[in-house]
Amino acid sequence: MGAPDGDCLGPYRLLSPLGAGGFGEVHLALDPEGHTVAVKILHPHVAADEVALTRLAREVEAMRRVQGPYVAELIEASLQSERPYLATRYVQGRPLSAVVSGDGPVGGEVLVRLARGLAEALAAVHAAGVIHRDLKPGNVILTDGEPVLIDFGIACLLDSATVTTSGAVLGTPGYLAPEILEGGETGPEADVFSLAATLAFAATGRHPYGTGPASAIGYRVVHHEPDLDGVPPWLEPLLRECLVPDPAARPPAAALPARLAAVAPVGRVAGSEGSATVPSSASSAGSAGSAAPVGPGVFASPPPPPAPPRPRPPFSSWRGGRPREDRESRRSREDRESGVHGLTTREWRPGRRGRSRLDASLPESAREHRRAVIHRRWVIGTGLLVALAAAAAKSPLPEVSLLLLTVYGAVMIIDGGVALFARQNRPRLVVDLAGAGGSVALWAVLGAFFSPLTLGLALGTVVFVLVVILLSS
The missing domain is CATH 1.10.510.10 (Transferase(Phosphotransferase) domain 1)
Known part of the structure; x- marks a missing residue:
């Protein structure tokens, strides 16, 4: 079914699909004031089913009764229109x-x-x-x-x-x-x-x-x-x-x-x-609260109060009895969030x-694990590319072939040595040495079983795909 981008549904202008489920398709949309919301459009075959509409009515009533800073609240619902939908707070x-x-x-x-x-x-x-x-x-x-x-x-x-x-x-x-x-x-x-x-x-x-x-x-x-x-x-x-x-x-x-x-x-x-x-508000209070003894020489600090709720996103008008926000305070908040006057839509994209x-805000261990994964993928990818290029140049240009392998091996050894002596990172050294050795082994295998023309065509295809990926990203 799918509503086209730029289509209007009630007071909302649809921007892009976010996903689909058993009952409907969710779209990123703009409300009349230019703020992002999530609009869930009921599938046509579900909208034609009275039982499904009853279920949706129960869902809407339930969502109207749920409010809080950590839940995506319902803003508006329309069940009698040609395309039934409901709009909720969009969470980036x-x-x-x-x-x-x-x-x-x-x-x-x-x-x-x-x-x-x-x-x-x-x-x-x-x-x-x-x-x-x-x-x-x-x-x-x-x-x-x-x-x-x-x-x-x-x-x-x-x-x-x-x-x-x-x-x-x-x-x-x-x-x-x-x-x-x-x-x-x-x-x-x-x-x-x-x-x-x-x-x-x-x-x-x-x-x-x-x-x-x-x-x-x-x-x-x-x-x-x-x-x-x-x-x-x-x-x-x-x-x-x-x-x-x-x-x-x-x-x-x-x-x-x-x-x-x-x-x-x-x-x-x-x-x-x-x-x-x-x-926590308790952390800023220092030692204002008295510690309670729980054993000989052991004291336990009083538990901190719950963190204060986050302010709600700046909606121009809250249906269902929610108050209208002051325009000047809303504009100043938008400027602080976006850094550009008048920019109200900031859809999250990878990167x-x-x-x-x-x-x-992640722990150092998680960030270190992520860096290790990126480094391992980089070593494998560059090793494959160097081995393929060196194998293609093995017969017509043997000097170039050996130069590629030598430079790649030297870079891997230097990187592994820096990791070992500067940060005591032995796994990184193992990955670098394995990448250098694997590229040499792959070079020998490719050169023995494939002709230079075949390897050249494969190398050109790989480079073309990489260029397309880089340009598209």
């Missing part, structure tokens, strides 16, 4: 699943902010009488290090009957609570289980119940203990309590923010790489400054 950033897959596990200050933000988001969801039912890393967006919970597409009201449709996805394996897998009642305790599984994935980089077929993962959820190896000591006991099979034994979502505030590290984060600090701010 990357999904938690992509952050962990690309940069490794999160830790230190980032993990503390993630845990506190998701706990407050789930508390707000349950306070509104809603069950999210699909809390997972893909439905958590990190924006400037702060989490935002999105996609209430399968949320249902606590005080309404469960609505089911054929083909509807009811959850994600590994993050569904065991009582759901066993066919029991779905309550808010299931979201607490999903929250703990999501935090375990963020802290370790692994799914807490492994991977594989959905049936195998479901069996491990019901019968096995979660894999929490690598979760920081301050967080592991709470996650184990939230992942118990008995729903009644799990803590309620309303208690999670206070529980995390009591156990989350303040100042230098224990077990993290570097010296990440946790922003822009939004990603660098997030990477800067």
Whole structure:
């Protein structure tokens, strides 16, 4: 179906598609004041189904009852138009699943902010009488290090009957609570289980119940203990309590923010790489609060209060009873955010400054892992290119062939030596030496089995593809 870019839907001008799900297609759009929103357009075959419209009406009502700084709130909905849609706050950033897959596990200050933000988001969801039912890393967006919970597409009201449709996805394996897998009642305790599984994935980089077929993962959820190896000591006991099979034994979502505030590290984060600090009003107060004795010679500082909520994004008008913001204060905030007067749309793209701010808040271990991955890919890519070029020049220009191999080998040896003696980085030295040796071996194999003409054509094709990639990026 797909609405074309520049098309208007109600008061919104569609800019570009963001994704699609079982019920509709999500577009980045501009509201009448020029602010970005996310517009979800119902699929035509779903819009023609009265049962699906009833389900959407329940979804809209649920989303209107959920508000908070860590959830993507509903702005407006239109169910009677030719193309039914709903508009929510647009969240710029990357999904938690992509952050962990690309940069490794999160830790230190980032993990503390993630845990506190998701706990407050789930508390707000349950306070509104809603069950999210699909809390997972893909439905958590990190924006400037702060989490935002999105996609209430399968949320249902606590005080309404469960609505089911054929083909509807009811959850994600590994993050569904065991009582759901066993066919029991779905309550808010299931979201607490999903929250703990999501935090375990963020802290370790692994799914807490492994991977594989959905049936195998479901069996491990019901019968096995979660894999929490690598979760920081301050967080592991709470996650184990939230992942118990008995729903009644799990803590309620309303208690999670206070529980995390009591156990989350303040100042230098224990077990993290570097010296990440946790922003808190208690840290600026110094020693104003008195310490409570907990044993002979041992004192425990009072838990810090929860972090203040982030201000809401500058919408010109909030439907459903939300106040209109002052124009001058909104304009000054936009100027601070964008640095250009009048620029209101800043869609996130890979490689822009939004990603660098997030990477800067990652632990040093995650950044070092990312640098190692980039270096390994660079060595492999350049080694393949040099071996191919040297093999192509082996017969007509043997001097050039040997020169290429010699220069590449010298560069690899120098880089490995610098890494070894300057930073004591032995793995990098191994990668460099393996790259140099592998390029020589590949040069010998290619030169023995392929003609110079074939190798030249292959080299030209590779260079052409690289140039196209560089120009397109």
